[in-house]
Amino acid sequence: MSNLRARLMAAAALLFTLFLLPTSPAAAGGFAAAPTASPTFHWGVATSGFQVEGHNPDSNWKRYVDATAPTGKNDPVNDAVNFWERYPEDIQRAADMGVNTFRISVEWARIEPTPDQYDEAALAHYDDIINSIRAHGMTPMITMVHYVYPGWLADRGGFLSEDAIEHFGRFADLITQRWGGPGQDTLWVTFNEPLVFFGHEVEIGLINVADMPRFLDNIARAHRLGYEAAHRANPATMVTTNEAFLPAVTGITDTMLLNRVADALDYVGIDYYYGVAANNLTTINAAFGKFAAVRPQPEGIYEAIQHFAGAFPGKPIYIVENGMPTDNGVRTDGVERGDFIKDTVFWLQRARADGYNVIGYNHWSLVDNYEWGKYAPRFGLYTVDVLSDPQLTRRPSSGVDAYRQAIADGGVPADYHPVLPLAQCSASTIPDSCLNPPNPTGPRALLR
Numbered sequence: 526m527s528n529l530r531a532r533l534m535a536a537a538a539l540l541f542t543l544f545l546l547p548t549s550p551a552a553a554g555g556f557a558a559a560p561t562a563s564p565t566f567h568w569g570v571a572t573s574g575f576q577v578e579g580h581n582p583d584s585n586w587k588r589y590v591d592a593t594a595p596t597g598k599n600d601p602v603n604d605a606v607n608f609w610e611r612y613p614e615d616i617q618r619a620a621d622m623g624v625n626t627f628r629i630s631v632e633w634a635r636i637e638p639t640p641d642q643y644d645e646a647a648l649a650h651y652d653d654i655i656n657s658i659r660a661h662g663m664t665p666m667i668t669m670v671h672y673v674y675p676g677w678l679a680d681r682g683g684f685l686s687e688d689a690i691e692h693f694g695r696f697a698d699l700i701t702q703r704w705g706g707p708g709q710d711t712l713w714v715t716f717n718e719p720l721v722f723f724g725h726e727v728e729i730g731l732i733n734v735a736d737m738p739r740f741l742d743n744i745a746r747a748h749r750l751g752y753e754a755a756h757r758a759n760p761a762t763m764v765t766t767n768e769a770f771l772p773a774v775t776g777i778t779d780t781m782l783l784n785r786v787a788d789a790l791d792y793v794g795i796d797y798y799y800g801v802a803a804n805n806l807t808t809i810n811a812a813f814g815k816f817a818a819v820r821p822q823p824e825g826i827y828e829a830i831q832h833f834a835g836a837f838p839g840k841p842i843y844i845v846e847n848g849m850p851t852d853n854g855v856r857t858d859g860v861e862r863g864d865f866i867k868d869t870v871f872w873l874q875r876a877r878a879d880g881y882n883v884i885g886y887n888h889w890s891l892v893d894n895y896e897w898g899k900y901a902p903r904f905g906l907y908t909v910d911v912l913s914d915p916q917l918t919r920r921p922s923s924g925v926d927a928y929r930q931a932i933a934d935g936g937v938p939a940d941y942h943p944v945l946p947l948a949q950c951s952a953s954t955i956p957d958s959c960l961n962p963p964n965p966t967g968p969r970a971l972l973r
Contacts, residue, residue: 567885579604767794800825
């Protein structure tokens with residue numbers, strides 16, 4: 526999750542209030558059913574290296590945090606929740622919920638601390654993490670770059686440099702051969718949210734807004750290298766780059782990257798967090814850093830699926846990230862994480878019943894983490910008081926039991942009705958969302 530993404534959502538909410546809504550290419554009423562869904566649904570949890578591992582090496586983000594934390598602008602990252610050392614217990618927690626897919630990112634800065642010199646100890650440690658995921662019966666989903674790259678690459682211009690493409694290609698070859706060979710059922714994400722990645726690079730002062738075309742050109746080229754590397758290692762593997770669903774503007778953002786690499790996507794990765802609707806303009810709170818004041822809109826995940834199914838016909842759809850923040854464990858609207866999860870699963874079941882080829886869902890996140898500058902926004906199934914608890918105690922939220930039950934049952938009970946109020950005229954598609962809103966009384970399919 527990204528605070529920047531939340532602010533983009535707030536901007537979308539403002540556009541909505543001003544009636545500047547481009548129509549999405551996916552119309553709610555005109556979608557033809559996708560191919561039959563995968564027989565094995567991916568129930569997942571998600572993390573990213575810099576946000577949970579701790580013991581962070583020199584990188585673009587480590588430099589930024591080290592420079593801004595002493596000023597009070599940001600929280601120090603410290604050792605986050607120390608997943609680097611405590612991964613056995615966290616992987617066990619995921620397995621105990623019945624999770625069958627575990628998303629991590631591997632830190633390029635840790636693996637290649639100096640150009641062309643790979644750290645064998647770091648690689649061996651990732652071997653242990655990935656082997657533990659597999660040993661618990663889970664499929665690893667590995668993100669190659671989750672906003673973070675080595676400090677030495679930052680010195681060369683980051684992803685504006687030709688060095689980035691060349692070195693990333695070699696890095697992708699290394700990790701896909703090591704963790705994605707024949708017989709290894711690894712799922713891959715090349716770049717986490719490229720557009721938000723660009724925004725973060727602007728935010729931390731490494732590039733300028735005018736650099737967007739060159740940055741995205743290079744990310745598209747690098748994605749193809751990652752895609753090709755993964756398929757050299759295992760022709761049967763599946764690769765994506767995930768995109769944040771931003772109501773009102775996703776039809777435009779598709780053209781900026783996903784459309785350009787559509788032929789190098791085995792599945793479409795979606796990150797869905799917030800909706801914007803006539804009766805839900807709370808997203809504007811994100812513009813002021815009040816992320817937990819944004820009312821969740823779980824049925825928007827159905828609309829996100831509709832959009833991407835229409836925009837990329839024939840591609841399976843995977844919800845790579847979805848979650849709900851609290852402010853240090855508190856929500857003023859009182860929404861419980863367990864209810865949010867059950868409502869979300871309800872709409873995933875509706876989507877599958879309506880013929881959308883949804884193959885997986887990852888909850889962001891397994892544990893609370895460093896949300897790109899702050900520890901206050903908490904998304905974890907397990908909550909951790911990073912700044913005040915030196916023991917980094919993991920405490921289960923109501924989401925743990927709710928997620929465990931949903932996984933075991935392949936969904937929510939037959940008589941379940943969504944807890945949260947439905948949106949009116951969602952900004953996802955206008956006027957289609959007003960004329961044909963998601964139907965809460967329609968059939969549901971089991972997610973297995």
